Structure formats: C-alpha cells, structure tokens
Amino acid sequence: MKRRRLRRKSIVVIWLCLVLGFIAATYLAPHDPLSIDPTNRLQPVTLEHMFGTDHLGRDVLSRILHGAKTTVGTSILVILIVLSIGVPIGIIAGGIGGVVDRVFMRITDAFMAFPDFIVAIVLSGLLGPGMVNLMMAIILVKWTSYARLVRSTVIEEKGKNYILIAELNGVPPLVILFKHLFPHVIGNVLVLGTLDIGKVILMIASLSYIGLGAQPPAPEWGAMLNEGRAYFQLAPHLMVVPGLAIVLVVLATNLLGDRLRDYYDVKTGGS
Amino acid sequence: MLEIENLSITSKKETLVKNLTMSIDSGEWFALVGESGSGKSLTASAIGGLLPSNLSIKSGSIRVCNQDTVNMKIRQRFLGNTITYIFQDYSGAFTPFLKIGAQLDEVLKAHTSWSRSERRVAVEEALRKVKLPETVYEKYPLQLSGGQLQRAAIASAMMLKPSLLIADEPTTALDALTAQHVLTLIHELASEAGCAVLFITHDLRHVKKHATRVGVLKEGTLVETGTKKEVFTNPKHPYTNMLLRSIPDLKSETTRLITSEYDAL
Numbered sequence: 001m002k003r004r005r006l007r008r009k010s011i012v013v014i015w016l017c018l019v020l021g022f023i024a025a026t027y028l029a030p031h032d033p034l035s036i037d038p039t040n041r042l043q044p045v046t047l048e049h050m051f052g053t054d055h056l057g058r059d060v061l062s063r064i065l066h067g068a069k070t071t072v073g074t075s076i077l078v079i080l081i082v083l084s085i086g087v088p089i090g091i092i093a094g095g096i097g098g099v100v101d102r103v104f105m106r107i108t109d110a111f112m113a114f115p116d117f118i119v120a121i122v123l124s125g126l127l128g129p130g131m132v133n134l135m136m137a138i139i140l141v142k143w144t145s146y147a148r149l150v151r152s153t154v155i156e157e158k159g160k161n162y163i164l165i166a167e168l169n170g171v172p173p174l175v176i177l178f179k180h181l182f183p184h185v186i187g188n189v190l191v192l193g194t195l196d197i198g199k200v201i202l203m204i205a206s207l208s209y210i211g212l213g214a215q216p217p218a219p220e221w222g223a224m225l226n227e228g229r230a231y232f233q234l235a236p237h238l239m240v241v242p243g244l245a246i247v248l249v250v251l252a253t254n255l256l257g258d259r260l261r262d263y264y265d266v267k268t269g270g271s
Numbered sequence: 272m273l274e275i276e277n278l279s280i281t282s283k284k285e286t287l288v289k290n291l292t293m294s295i296d297s298g299e300w301f302a303l304v305g306e307s308g309s310g311k312s313l314t315a316s317a318i319g320g321l322l323p324s325n326l327s328i329k330s331g332s333i334r335v336c337n338q339d340t341v342n343m344k345i346r347q348r349f350l351g352n353t354i355t356y357i358f359q360d361y362s363g364a365f366t367p368f369l370k371i372g373a374q375l376d377e378v379l380k381a382h383t384s385w386s387r388s389e390r391r392v393a394v395e396e397a398l399r400k401v402k403l404p405e406t407v408y409e410k411y412p413l414q415l416s417g418g419q420l421q422r423a424a425i426a427s428a429m430m431l432k433p434s435l436l437i438a439d440e441p442t443t444a445l446d447a448l449t450a451q452h453v454l455t456l457i458h459e460l461a462s463e464a465g466c467a468v469l470f471i472t473h474d475l476r477h478v479k480k481h482a483t484r485v486g487v488l489k490e491g492t493l494v495e496t497g498t499k500k501e502v503f504t505n506p507k508h509p510y511t512n513m514l515l516r517s518i519p520d521l522k523s524e525t526t527r528l529i530t531s532e533y534d535a536l
C-alpha cells in the first residue's frame with residue numbers, strides 16, 4: 001500500500017513539473033527567440049548566451065525554451081485529440097460488436113496499412129507544410145492503435161463473469177461501462193499514450209527537420225536541428241543542444257510510461 | 272416455480288439437450304447431476320437466457336413464476352430479484368477495481384429506491400448473514416480468499432431474496448471443507464428466503480446432503496428424476512446406478528468406476 005501511494009505521488013510530481021516547466025519556459029527565456037542580431041551570429045557559449053547564438057544571432061536557449069511549447073506542447077495536444085477519437089471508437093466497436101465492430105475495424109485496418117511517416121509526409125506535401133497540417137497527419141495515422149487497444153480490452157473484459165454478473169444483477173449498462181469496464185481501459189490507454197508522446201515528439205521534430213512542420217522563424221527543435229546543420233563544423237552547439245533536448249524529453253516520457261505501466265499492472269503494482 | 276417443458280438446445284451441428292422436462296417447486300432444492308458435457312450448465316444458462324450466441328433453444332418452453340423466459344427481451348429487470356446465479360469461478364464474480372461493498376450497493380441501487388444509508392445497512396446485513404466480517408465492505412476482491420469471495424457472491428445473490436437460485440457448480444473450485452461451509456450457507460439462506468435452488472454438480476456427496484430432488488442428465492437427456500430417497504435407494508436407470516456406485520465411500524473397497532461397464536452403457 002505504501003509503495004503504491006509513493007508511486008502515485010511521484011507520478012503526480014513529475015506531471016506537475018512538466019506542466020509548470022512549460023508555463024515557466026516562456027518567462028524564463030532570457031531573450032526574444034525571434035530577435036535577430038547579425039553582429040553576434042554563431043557565438044559560442046557565453047554568460048549572456050548560455051547555449052550560444054545561431055546563424056542569425058538569435059539566442060539558442062530562448063529558442064529551446066520557446067520551442068518546448070511547440071514540440072512537446074503540440075505532441076501532448078496531438079495525443080489528447082488522438083485519445084478523444086480512438087477511445088470512443090474502440091469502446092463503441094468493442095461494446096456493441098457485430099456489424100458495427102466489423103465496419104470500424106476494417107476502417108482501422110485501412111488506416112493501419114499505411115506507414116505513419118509516409119502518410120504524414122504525403123499529407124503535409126498535399127496540404128502544404130505547417131504545424132496544423134502536420135498535426136492532422138499524425139492524428140490521422142495514430143488514432144487507429146488506440147481504437148484497437150481499447151476494443152480488444154473491452155472485448156476481453158466483456159467476456160468475464162463479473163460483467164455478466166453485474167448485468168444479471170440489473171446494473172444499468174452505462175454504469176457497467178464506466179465503473180466496470182473503463183478502469184481496465186484507462187490504464188492501458190494512459191501507458192500507451194505516454195509512451196506515444198515521445199514518438200510524436202520525434203515525429204514532429206523529424207518532419208520539421210525536413211521542412212514539413214514548423215516554418216521559420218518559429219522555434220521548433222527539429223527545425224532548429226535543420227537550421228544548425230549547415231554550421232555544424234563552425235558551431236556544433238546549434239545541433240547538439242536541440243538534439244539533447246529531444247533525447248531528454250523523449251527519454252523522460254518513456255520512463256514515465258514505463259512507470260505508469262507498472263502502476264496500472266494489477267499483477268505487479270496492485271496492493 | 273420453474274417449469275421446463277421439452278427443452279431442446281442445439282448448436283449448428285448437433286442437439287445438446289434433448290426434450291428436457293422438469294420442474295422445481297418453491298423451497299425445493301433440485302440437484303441436476305451428470306458427467307461433464309451432459310448439458311447441465313447449458314440448461315442452467317438457458318433459464319436465464321445466457322446461452323452463448325452459437326447455441327439456440329430449438330423448441331420447448333421455460334417458465335419462471337409463470338412467465339415464459341425463452342422469448343423475453345429485457346431480462347435485466349426480471350433477473351436479479353427473480354432468478355440469480357452463483358458460478359463456479361468465484362474469482363471472476365467481482366470487478367477487481369471496485370470494493371465489495373460498492374458492488375453490492377450497486378445491485379441494491381438497481382433494484383430499490385433506498386437511500387445510501389439504508390443500502391449500507393442492508394449490505395452489511397447481507398455480509399453478516401454469510402458470516403463475513405464487516406471490514407469486507409471496504410475491501411477489494413483481490414484481498415479476499417476464495418471461500419470469502421464465494422460467500423460474498425452468495426451475499427450478492429441472496430440479498431434481493433430471489434425466487435430461484437441457480438448454483439452452477441459453486442463448490443468445484445473450493446476445497447472440501449470450504450465447500451461444505453458454502454453449501455450449508457446456501458442451504459440456510461435459501462430456506463430462510465423460501466427460494467428454490469437449482470444445484471448443478473457432479474459431486475454426489477453434496478447431493479446426498481442437501482438436495483430434496485435429483486435429476487440425472489446423460490448426454491443431454493434427463494434419464495431419471497425423483498426424490499433424493501427414490502434415486503439413491505432405488506435407481507431405475509443403469510447410468511444412475513453406475514453414478515451412485517462411483518461415490519467415494521470410506522467403508523467399501525470397490526468404489527472405482529469400472530470402465531468396461533461404462534462403455535457398455
């Protein structure tokens with residue numbers, strides 16, 4: 001019991017830190033991320049510019065902090081939208097079954113047949129580069145795995161005796177859905193969602209790197225990597241800093257996801 | 272109380288229960304015995320309309336309290352306080368994320384218009400009746416033992432004083448001593464509520480102790496019915512005879528099932 005409470009606490013703390021971090025990032029930035037200063041271009045690490053400056057003389061630290069909002073904030077938003085599409089579809093498909101289930105699952109299969117990265121590239125290519133189109137592309141390919149996960153969880157749990165007994169005892173269907181089925185679903189979904197935040201961050205960064213996501217001069221980690229590429233030999237910090245930022249945040253979300261998985265796993269994390 | 276007439280249950284290929292006719296009066300404890308696959312559990316499922324979707328009732332009628340249940344659409348309201356079930360798998364009887372008390376409370380909520388505190392009193396009373404400590408109210412299913420869970424399931428089933436309790440091998444997963452306690456408990460509660468019991472088992476020792484009437488099912492056909500005394504002392508069908516001889520007995524030495532005799536049947 002004690003261990004369980006401790007874990008719950010640490011997860012809350014991590015999330016609070018993350019959210020506070022993003023709110024604070026904008027205010028902590030020492031410079032305007034967009035202000036150009038050609039006289040100070042490609043500065044190394046100094047006290048005034050802690051991560052140096054880029055090829056237009058912009059402060060890299062400020063751009064990283066503002067970029068967090070774009071990269072990480074967008075990923076979390078994308079995952080939230082994906083959840084709100086995938087989870088209801090999974091519940092409907094699994095809960096109702098029959099023809100509805102088959103129709104939904106064939107649609108999911110169709111979406112799953114496309115490799116996600118390619119779809120994102122094609123869509124951004126068709127609709128034009130930009131963050132909104134990029135988000136749409138990622139949402140389009142991501143919701144399927146959630147619909148599938150939720151559907152299979154619902155179907156698995158629906159067959160269990162306690163659902164049958166609750167039905168027999170006259171518990172209303174909506175109560176069964178929310179109180180008896182939903183807890184099983186939510187654990188799995190949270191774990192997958194947290195792990196996916198890391199993947200979406202990587203996707204946004206990579207697509208921005210090839211110019212399909214955030215457009216200059218907006219600060220975005222992947223785009224920053226791309227801008228720094230040309231000056232890698234002169235000023236390696238232009239690529240190292242955004243690269244490290246991506247690695248650390250993705251690692252953090254993965255660890256958080258693992259921890260959530262332990263927490264929601266009844267067999268290892270339970271009382 | 273319960274009248275089944277000419278019930279046949281079929282899958283796509285074969286008939287699993289053939290022309291079964293039986294009846295149970297209120298307050299009676301009817302034991303349905305037979306080997307695995309003889310159609311005992313199917314009959315029990317059919318009464319509540321719980322047959323798996325690949326099986327169907329081909330003909331016959333099932334009447335509970337003079338209501339035909341075969342074509343009944345909304346079973347929910349009628350189940351729970353008329354018919355109630357206790358299953359073999361006690362560990363699956365409760366949702367793992369919800370406390371026992373909350374789950375019993377839910378049942379009352381669905382059937383009564385009592386206030387929260389009235390329901391709490393009723394649930395605690397039900398738990399006391401199955402000899403569980405009050406602390407069980409605040410416990411999760413994982414924290415209870417098998418016997419305790421099965422007793423909680425009985426509490427849940429008997430809380431609404433049903434007219435018919437269907438106990439589908441309730442003790443198969445329990446050890447002998449716990450099984451005895453659980454059955455005695457069902458017996459007490461059922462006779463207190465005046466409720467009929469359809470007891471499905473293949474353990475004839477339990478039948479000997481608790482049943483008032485016995486039905487023997489073999490390959491989907493009810494080969495013999497009668498009071499416990501009739502069936503146990505004067506079996507008419509050779510299969511019943513064979514079943515009776517397979518009851519483990521401390522006194523006699525030849526209690527093993529003779530396979531050649533079995534094949535001959």
